[in-house]
Amino acid sequence: MSETGGNTLKAEARSLSFYYGDYKALKEISLPVHDRKITALIGPSGCGKSTFLRCFNRMHDLYPGNRYDGEIILHPDDVNILSPKVDPIEVRMRISMVFQKPNPFPKSIFENVAYGLRVRGVSKRSTLEGKVEQALRDAALWNEAKDRLHDLAFNLSGGQQQRLCIARALAIDPELVLFDEPTSALDPIATASIEELMLELKEKVTILIVTHNMQQAARVSDHTAFLYLGEVIEFNETKKIFTNPDKSQTEDYITGRFG
Amino acid sequence: MNQPNINEMRGLIARHKRWDIIFAIVGLVCLLVGILTLLALFGQLVAEGLPRLKPGFFISFPSRSAEEAGILSAWVGTTLVMLVTALAAVPLGVASAIYLEEYAPKNWLTAVIEINVTNLAGVPSIVYGLLALGLFVYQLDLGQSILSAGLTLALLILPVVIVATREALRAVPGSIREAAYALGATRWQMVSNHVLPYSQGGIMTGVIIGLSRAIGETAPIITIGALTFIAFLPHPPVTGEFPYLSFAWLKDPFTVMPIQMFNWTSRPEEAFQHNAAAAGVVLLGMTLLMNGVAIWLRYRIRKRIKW
Known part of the structure; x- marks a missing residue:
């Protein structure tokens, strides 16, 4: 396990570059992700923050013409998850993801949460039920959903659907959860409940979040990276980034002078 | 101003x-x-x-006397041919569409295949009849049978089924595919657990549209040599003794509704024209019924799915 300043690292990008065909979207990014902390990625549209996030579960492998260069090391076993020798499915079984727009399956609430377990070959009813309940509790949806587990997920409100997607991502006991602007499609109240949830979740799991909303990064994260044009301009503790950034570009962005 | x-x-x-x-x-x-x-x-x-649309019309064989003639052999023939057509066209068409849409790499070869599949939908049905006469009736020695006719019509509607299935698969949003992949699903798990079930409404609609085209086809069936006067029924598919299922009917000669109509309209007597009209009403009714089922299925399945 590598240590930096007393903090354990869960993952580490090491001079990671990423190409969409010939276009170099990420330029030699090196970034630590601290264990059981929230790391936020901020930056203007098109700066590569979502592209960077989607490297962590090899989502780019789904589309032709994409190429990684460099490494993402996942601790504690120090495996480079970008290595062609590592099956992307293995990576996705360890690192789960919550998407920008709630995307539940058109199935029941129960089946949505259970799907990741079914993919792992769990079929015993009692195991599934226990895990689904735990995941829904962790996602603060249990009280609202416990009496309607077999209702269609589409009957939930937008904020509940996103919490369902979080429960679905948690049910598989992930080591790291990726959040790709999880509240951009939600109203302020639902947003607040998701933020509160993330703060509770970091007791158990490491979180890497992309957000457009700088207040959100300031409120929930422990560390923040500011990305611009495919490069990490500045990475530091969130408090430092938002009160006294080292780089003038970072300051311009967080004070709203550009971006 | x-x-x-x-x-x-x-x-x-x-x-x-x-x-x-x-x-x-x-x-x-x-x-x-x-x-x-x-x-x-x-x-x-x-x-x-x-x-002419009395119960007797449905349970009588064709006859020399127009008043006694009925469509029993025709509607049984049509039903059995449609059964063979559906059983052959659905698995072939759906599997081809899944391969093209979800698995095939996007290169010039698949582009050529795609263009050809679309063009096949426009090939005149008589050409399929000629192909089937050579391939099914003579080469594979299936005879002028229900099996030959069903397979011919299956070929005819295969492009329709493939195109409709691809449309239905494409309607499943990328975000659902990504959600399944992000949980560690393989491509086949993604297709079989998600994309296929969510698109079954569209697929069934396509299949039924294809079948309602096939049910009225006359030219290819005549080409492979369906008879116009059949006064007996094929072997029953269910028998009283073990193994209870019989496939002898597949090799039986047959007639179908449009051929029965064609036969009657070519008779000089006025009374046979009434028989043809009555058979036409029945054929239209069968088509409307199938389309009604398609609309109902689509409505039922879409109700659960909103993207």
């Missing part, structure tokens, strides 16, 4: 709006020409055929 200007503008608007009215009238007339012609044809068919 001053007064004369406003009046000028109002005149301009009124002149422009005249075209709205003119087009609305032209459009309505065009619509009515089509609809009324169809309704008149259908009305004439019903009026002519209705007196």
Whole structure:
């Protein structure tokens, strides 16, 4: 396990570059992700923050013409998850993801949460039920959903659907959860409940979040990276980034002078 | 703004709006020409055929006397041929579509295959009949049988099924595919657990549209040598003794509804024309019923799925 300043690292990008065909979207990014902390990625549209996030579960492998260069090391076993020798499915079984727009399956609430377990070959009813309940509790949806587990997920409100997607991502006991602007499609109240949830979740799991909303990064994260044009301009503790950034570009962005 | 200007503008608007009215009238007339012609044809068919639509018509074999003739062998033949067509076209068409849409790499070869599949839908049905005569009847020695006819019509509707299935698969949003992949699903798990179940409404609609095209086809069936006068039924598919299922009917000679109609319309006696009209009503009814089932299925499945 590598240590930096007393903090354990869960993952580490090491001079990671990423190409969409010939276009170099990420330029030699090196970034630590601290264990059981929230790391936020901020930056203007098109700066590569979502592209960077989607490297962590090899989502780019789904589309032709994409190429990684460099490494993402996942601790504690120090495996480079970008290595062609590592099956992307293995990576996705360890690192789960919550998407920008709630995307539940058109199935029941129960089946949505259970799907990741079914993919792992769990079929015993009692195991599934226990895990689904735990995941829904962790996602603060249990009280609202416990009496309607077999209702269609589409009957939930937008904020509940996103919490369902979080429960679905948690049910598989992930080591790291990726959040790709999880509240951009939600109203302020639902947003607040998701933020509160993330703060509770970091007791158990490491979180890497992309957000457009700088207040959100300031409120929930422990560390923040500011990305611009495919490069990490500045990475530091969130408090430092938002009160006294080292780089003038970072300051311009967080004070709203550009971006 | 001053007064004369406003009046000028109002005149301009009124002149422009005249075209709205003119087009609305032209459009309505065009619509009515089509609809009324169809309704008149259908009305004439019903009026002519209705007196013959008695229970006896459905349970009698064709006969030399028009009053005793019925469509028993024709509707049984049509039903069995459609069964073979569906059993052959659905697995082949759906599997091909899944491969093309979800698995095939996007290169020039798949592009050529795609263009050809679309073009196949436009090939005249008689050409399929000729192909089937050579391949199924002679080469594979299936004879002038229900099996040959069903496979011929399956070939005919295969492009329709493939195109409709691909459309239905494509309608499943990328975010659902990504959600499944992000949980560690393989491609096959993604397809079989998600994309396929969510698109079954569209797939079934495509299959039924294909079948309602096949049910009225006459040319390819005549080409492979269906008989026009059949006064017996094929072997029953269910038997009283073990193994209870019999496939002897597949090799039986047969006739189908459109051929029975064609046969009757070519008779000189007036009474046979009434029989043809009555059979036409039944065939139309079968088609409408299938389309109704397609609409109902689509409605039921879409109700659960909103993207």
